[in-house]
Amino acid sequence: MDSSQLLKGVLDVAVLAVLNERDSYGYDVVRRLREAGLEDVGDASVYGTLRRLFKAGALTSYVVASDEGPHRKYYGLNSVGRAQLTGSATMWTAFASTMNDLLKEVHAS
Amino acid sequence: MDSSQLLKGVLDVAVLAVLNERDSYGYDVVRRLREAGLEDVGDASVYGTLRRLFKAGALTSYVVASDEGPHRKYYGLNSVGRAQLTGSATMWTAFASTMNDLLKEVHAS
């Protein structure tokens, strides 16, 4: 009964979606994902995903000082990231639809 | 643009759902999943999942001879499997709903 595996391959899209709203930094992305309902998301997963996406060329990055703590490393979508987001979002929707079809009889019973 | 990661943690549920309709064997489960829309599912993944679920005590297993080829190892749900199916299906639905919320603005734009 562990939901953690459900995130596999989907955390990318979730992070991209959050960044699509507005630029953000790791710690804040974690907070926003948890507020959105992904309560079990691990912080290291998000930081790792951000670094991976950046390394893949999907994100821009800039550091901003903060007077409430250490510096914040902001990330934002570039064209590659936006393309990946729309592509992945479409794939997710199709996939989710397929899964719902498969599971609809389960819910019926 | 690889959809394979989406299956992570979900193939279990998909396989359980297919077996919930009726008992089946590996090769047939692969076919039925592909027909259902999971076209990219690998055969080794399904065989592995079946073995894993069986080892976890969620499935029964019996061998049936076939005159169209080699023997078939049928699998069926037991009470543990049915419980896992309903539990996982519920989790999936909640998760999918959360993801749809996160992505709804993406589709809007």
Added chain:
DNA sequence: GCCGGTAGTGCGCATTGCACAGTACTGTGC
């Protein structure tokens, strides 16, 4: 006999989410 379809097993890899430890800065309370 060979080949394509059917059916299963085993090996090893790549991806990826996560736990955990460590670093570092800020403000509060003592």
Added chain:
DNA sequence: GCACAGTACTGTGCAATGCGCACTACCGGC
């Protein structure tokens, strides 16, 4: 001044899992 909680990021290493690939093996048709 110092412990402590909250903020913020990094690095290491592990575990789960889907998949490619090779292999075995049985069948029918050419």
